[in-house]
Amino acid sequence: MTAMVTRTPQLARRLFDRFEPVHALTYFSPESISAFDNAGYRGFWMSYFAGRSAPLGAVAAEVVAAKFYNFSPAHVARALPSAWTFAPPSAALEAREQSAAAALRRCGIADDDQTRTATALLKRAARSAPWAGRPLFAANLALPWPDDPVARLWHATTLLREQRGDAHVAVLVANGISGRESNVLHSLADRVPREFIVKSRHYDEDEWRDCTGRLVERGLVDDAGALTDAGRDLKQRIEDTTDALALPAFDALDDADLTLLFRTLTPITRTVIAAGDIPAATPMGLGRDDLDDDKPHLR
Template identity: 60%
Template sequence: MTTAARRPELARRFFDRFEPIHAVTYFAPESRSAMDQLGCRGFWEGYFAGRAAPLETAAAPVVTALFYNFSAARVAKSLTRAWATTSPAAALRARSDGAAAALTRCGVADDDRLEVAAALAAKAAATAPLDGRALFAANAALPWPDDPVRRLWHAATLLREHRGDGHVAALVAAGVTGRESNVLQAAGGTIPADYVKRARDYDETEWQSCTARLAARGLLTDDGALTEAGAQLRRDIETVTDTVALGALAGLADDEVGALFAALTPLTRRVVAAGDVPDQTPMGLRRDELDDDSAHLG
C-alpha cells in the first residue's frame, strides 16, 4: 500500500496514540516541577518556554504566529518573564527531563514494547517532510536522544508539531484565523466555550467579535451555533489536516506501521491511565478506541 492509498483516518488514529505521550510535558507534575525549578512562574510561563525553546529566543510575534490560536498578549507576557529567568537551552533540558520522568513513572520504561515504539516513531518523524512546517523543523534540528524513553517522547513531539503545522496551514487556507478557530471548535462541541475562553484568554468582546465574523460567513448563527456550512468546513479542515499528516508515516512500510501501532498503543494506554493528561484538552483527543492496537491497513 502506498501513502496515497492510506486513508486520512489513519493519521487521526496515529495522533490519538502519540499525542498523550507528548502531552505529559504540559500536565505531569514532573514536567511542571522541572520548569518551575528554572524560575518559570505558573503553567503558562513553563508552557511557552518549553514549547518555544526549539525556536531559541524568537520574537513573541513569531511564536504567536506559529502557535496560531493563542492571545498575542499572553505569549509576549509569558516569554518575556520566562527568558528573564532562564534560557532556551535550559528549558529544553528541563522539558526532556520532566517528560522522561513522567513517562517512566507511568510504566513506559518498563515495557518491552518501548524499543520498537521508539525506533519506529523516530523513523517516522525523521523521514516526515519539512516543507512549510517551521515549528516541526525547529524541533527536528535538535539532537536525537539515545535513551529510548526520551527518544520516544522526542519523536512524539516532532510528530505532533508536524501535524500541528499542517493543521495551521489548513486553517489559513480556509480563511479561519487562530482566534476564530477556537470559537469554531467550541461551536462544534469538541470542547465547551467556557473552557476555551479560560484556556485561550478571551474576554467577551473578543469572543463575540470572532463569532460575528464567522456568522457573517454563514459558518455560525448569530448566537454562535454551528451551521451546516460551518460543520462542513470543520470536516474539510480535519480531512485536510489528516491527509497532509499522512506524510509522517510515508517513511514506514505497512508492516512497520502495523508494528508501530501494536507497540505504541499499549504505552499510550498506560499514560492515559496514569491520569496526568486531562480528559478535556484543546487538542480534542479521542480515547474511545485505544483498546484497539491495530493500524487496520489490511
C-alpha cells in the same frame, strides 16, 4: 519495503490519538511544573511558552504568537521574551526533556522492548516526514536525539505532533480562519467544551462574541450560536485536510511496520492516559474511543 495499500487520512488521525497523549503529558504532569520552576521560570504559562518555543531559540513574542496561532498575542507577550531573563532556551529544553521522561516512567512507561520498538518506528517516520513550510517541526528536528530511551519516545512523538500542527495552522490560514476564531469553531463543533477553551486560551466575553460574530458574517454560525451546514462542512474539511497532510509522515513505514507501531504504541498510550494526568477535555480534542483497538485496519 513491501507494497502499501492505499491509505486513508483517517489513519493519520488514529495515529495522532496515539502519539499526542505521550507528548502532551509534558503540559499536565507535576514533574514538568517542578522542572520549569527549578529552572527559574515563573508560573505555568511562562513555562509553557518557554518550553514549547525553546527549539526556535530566544525569538520575539510575535514569532511565537504567529506559530502557536490560537493563543492571544497579548497572552504570549506576558511570558516572552521576559522568560529568557530567568533562564535561556537551553534550560527550557533540558527541563522539558527530563521532566517528560520522568513523568512517563512514573505513569508506567519503561525502557523495554515495546518502548524501543515504538520509538524506532516513530523516529523513522519523523526523520523522513516533510519539513518544508513546517518551522516548529523543523526546529525540533534539528535538536539532538536524547540518550534516555524513554525521553527518545517522547521526543519522537513531539516531532510528529508539531509536524502535524504546523500543517493544521497552514490549513486554517488557507481557509481564512484566524487563530482566535479557530478555537470558537472548534468548540462549536463539540470538539472541546467552551468553558475549557475560554479558560485555557484566555478569552473574555467580548472577544468570544466578536469571534463568533465574524463566523456568523461568513455564514458559518447561525444567530443562535450553532454551526450552520456550511460551518460543519468547513470544520470537517479543515480536519480532513490536516489528516491528509499528516499522512505522508508515515510513508517510510510499510504495512508491517504500521501494524507493529499500532501494536506497540497503543498500549503505551492507554498506560499514559490511565495514569490520570491528562484531562478528558484538552484543547487538542483527542479521541479515546478507539484506544482499545491496536490494529491499523489497513484493509
